[in-house]
Amino acid sequence: MDEKKISVKVCLGTTCFVMGSANLQELIETVPAKYGDKVDVMGVPCLGLCSIDWEFSKAPYVKVDDEVVKEATVEKVLKAIDEKLAQQEK
Amino acid sequence: MFIDIDCSQMKKYNQNAYGDYFVSKRYPDEARLIAVLSDGLGSGIKANILSCMTATMLLQFIENGQIPIRKAAEIIMNSLPVCKVRRISYSTFSAIDCDDYGNAKIVEEGNPEFLWIRDNEVMTPEYETIQSKTFKNRKMKVYKLKLKLGDRLIFCSDGVTQAGLGGGRLKLGLRRDGLIVLVKDKLSEQADISSSELSQYIVNQARNIETDRHPKDDISACVLYFREPRESLIFTGPPYHQQKDAEYARMFDNFKGKKAICGGTTANLISRELNRPITMDTTISIGKLPACSYMDGVDLVTEGILTLTKTLEYLESNTTDIDNAAGKLVKFLLDSDCINFMVGAKLNQAHYDPALPIEIEIRKNIIKKMANVLQDKYFKKVSIQYM
Structure with missing residues (x-):
C-alpha cells in the first residue's frame, strides 16, 4: 500500500472564493477529523484555472492530488478523496 | 523629506459642530503642501461657517499661485468683517505653504504663535509684522523658515493655549509655556511620534485640564513633522505582457521598503x-x-479584487483595527508615507462572468479611487505604475 498523503488544495482566488470556495474552507477542519493524517488540506492563493478554462463558470476549483474537481462542493471533494484512497488500497 | 501632517480637533462642550476649521492639500508634482487652520468667531455652526470660509478661501488664493501667501493673507485680513455684537474679528487664521526641501512660508493672524521644534528645543524664528490698513487692531506675522530633517511645527487654536482658563490649577490656562512643556515631555518620551498621535495627544491633554473635562472652546492642534519618508510598494494584478513577468518580479524584489502583494495570480507569479x-x-x-x-521578503500577501474593494471601503469610512486581510492592508497603507502601486493591466475574463454572485470591479478603477482617498484624506504621496 502506498503511504503517500493525498493533497487537497482549495483555491481561494477571487473567482473561486465568490463562487463558493469560502464554504469549502470547512474542509480544513472536517477532513483531518475524518481521515486523520492520510489527507492534507490547504488553501492556496489561486490555482490559476478560471482564467484558462474558457467555460469559466466551473469555479470553484479544488485539486485532489492532480485531479481537478470543478464546481466543487464539500460532497464532491469528499467523494474524490474516497476514490483516491480506494485506488491506493488496491 | 516627507511632511507628515495631521490635525486633531475637539468641539466645544455642548456644540454639535466644530468652530475651528483645518484644511490641507498636497501637490505631489511640485513637492508642495499648503495647510490652513482657522478659528471662527463664537462656536457651533456659526463659527464653523466662518472658519470654513476663511480657510478654504485662503487655501485657494495660495494654491493658484497668482499672488504670494503673504499678499493673500493680507487681503483676507483687510477684508474680514467685524462682528457687530462683539466688535471683534470674524475669524483668525494660520497658513503654511511649504515644500519637501524644507522651505516654509507662514502667516498668522490672531491665532496663537506656532511652535517650531528642533532637537527638542523651541526655536525663535524671525518675523515681519504687517499692520492692517483697514483695522487698527489687526496685524499679521509673516515668517520664512528653512526646516531640517526632524523639525516639527505645531499650530494650535486658542482652545489649546487657553485650556483650563479660570479653573483651579491653571488660572491663566495652559498658555504657550504649558504647551511647550507638554510637547517637550512627550517628545523626549517618544522622539519619533507621528503627527497624528502628537496632535491627538495635545488635544486630549488640553481637554483633560478643562474643568470637568468639558472644553470651553473648540480645540485644534495641527502638527507637521519633516522626516524621512516610509516607502511601500503594492504589486497587484498580472502584467499585460507575460514575457515581462521576470523583469517586474525583479523590480519588486529590488524595492527598498515595505512590500505587499494583492492577488492570487500575482503572488504565484512572484513565487x-x-x-x-x-x-x-x-x-x-x-x-x-x-x-x-506568507512569502519570504514580502510583508503582506492577500487576495486581489475583493480585498482591495473592502480596503477602499474601510479607508473611506475611517475603519481601522479590523482583523482580516483588508484590515491588515489598511494598516500597511496608513503606516506608509509614499505608496507606490504596480498595477498589472491584464484582465481575468472569469471575473466578468455575469453568473458571479457579486459584481467585481475593474482593478484599475479601484486603485484609482484608493489613490485619491489616500491622497486627499490621509495625505499620502501616491504613485501608480501600470504594467
Missing part, C-alpha cells in the same frame, strides 16, 4: 519568478474575505 514558496494562513477566512498568505 515562480523569485523561487519563493507561498504558504497560506491555515485559519479559516473571517467574514467575506480570503485569508492572507
Whole structure:
C-alpha cells in the first residue's frame, strides 16, 4: 500500500472564493477529523484555472492530488478523496 | 523629506459642530503642501461657517499661485468683517505653504504663535509684522523658515493655549509655556511620534485640564513633522505582457521598503519568478474575505479584487483595527508615507462572468479611487505604475 498523503488544495482566488470556495474552507477542519493524517488540506492563493478554462463558470476549483474537481462542493471533494484512497488500497 | 501632517480637533462642550476649521492639500508634482487652520468667531455652526470660509478661501488664493501667501493673507485680513455684537474679528487664521526641501512660508493672524521644534528645543524664528490698513487692531506675522530633517511645527487654536482658563490649577490656562512643556515631555518620551498621535495627544491633554473635562472652546492642534519618508510598494494584478513577468518580479524584489502583494495570480507569479514558496494562513477566512498568505521578503500577501474593494471601503469610512486581510492592508497603507502601486493591466475574463454572485470591479478603477482617498484624506504621496 502506498503511504503517500493525498493533497487537497482549495483555491481561494477571487473567482473561486465568490463562487463558493469560502464554504469549502470547512474542509480544513472536517477532513483531518475524518481521515486523520492520510489527507492534507490547504488553501492556496489561486490555482490559476478560471482564467484558462474558457467555460469559466466551473469555479470553484479544488485539486485532489492532480485531479481537478470543478464546481466543487464539500460532497464532491469528499467523494474524490474516497476514490483516491480506494485506488491506493488496491 | 516627507511632511507628515495631521490635525486633531475637539468641539466645544455642548456644540454639535466644530468652530475651528483645518484644511490641507498636497501637490505631489511640485513637492508642495499648503495647510490652513482657522478659528471662527463664537462656536457651533456659526463659527464653523466662518472658519470654513476663511480657510478654504485662503487655501485657494495660495494654491493658484497668482499672488504670494503673504499678499493673500493680507487681503483676507483687510477684508474680514467685524462682528457687530462683539466688535471683534470674524475669524483668525494660520497658513503654511511649504515644500519637501524644507522651505516654509507662514502667516498668522490672531491665532496663537506656532511652535517650531528642533532637537527638542523651541526655536525663535524671525518675523515681519504687517499692520492692517483697514483695522487698527489687526496685524499679521509673516515668517520664512528653512526646516531640517526632524523639525516639527505645531499650530494650535486658542482652545489649546487657553485650556483650563479660570479653573483651579491653571488660572491663566495652559498658555504657550504649558504647551511647550507638554510637547517637550512627550517628545523626549517618544522622539519619533507621528503627527497624528502628537496632535491627538495635545488635544486630549488640553481637554483633560478643562474643568470637568468639558472644553470651553473648540480645540485644534495641527502638527507637521519633516522626516524621512516610509516607502511601500503594492504589486497587484498580472502584467499585460507575460514575457515581462521576470523583469517586474525583479523590480519588486529590488524595492527598498515595505512590500505587499494583492492577488492570487500575482503572488504565484512572484513565487515562480523569485523561487519563493507561498504558504497560506491555515485559519479559516473571517467574514467575506480570503485569508492572507506568507512569502519570504514580502510583508503582506492577500487576495486581489475583493480585498482591495473592502480596503477602499474601510479607508473611506475611517475603519481601522479590523482583523482580516483588508484590515491588515489598511494598516500597511496608513503606516506608509509614499505608496507606490504596480498595477498589472491584464484582465481575468472569469471575473466578468455575469453568473458571479457579486459584481467585481475593474482593478484599475479601484486603485484609482484608493489613490485619491489616500491622497486627499490621509495625505499620502501616491504613485501608480501600470504594467
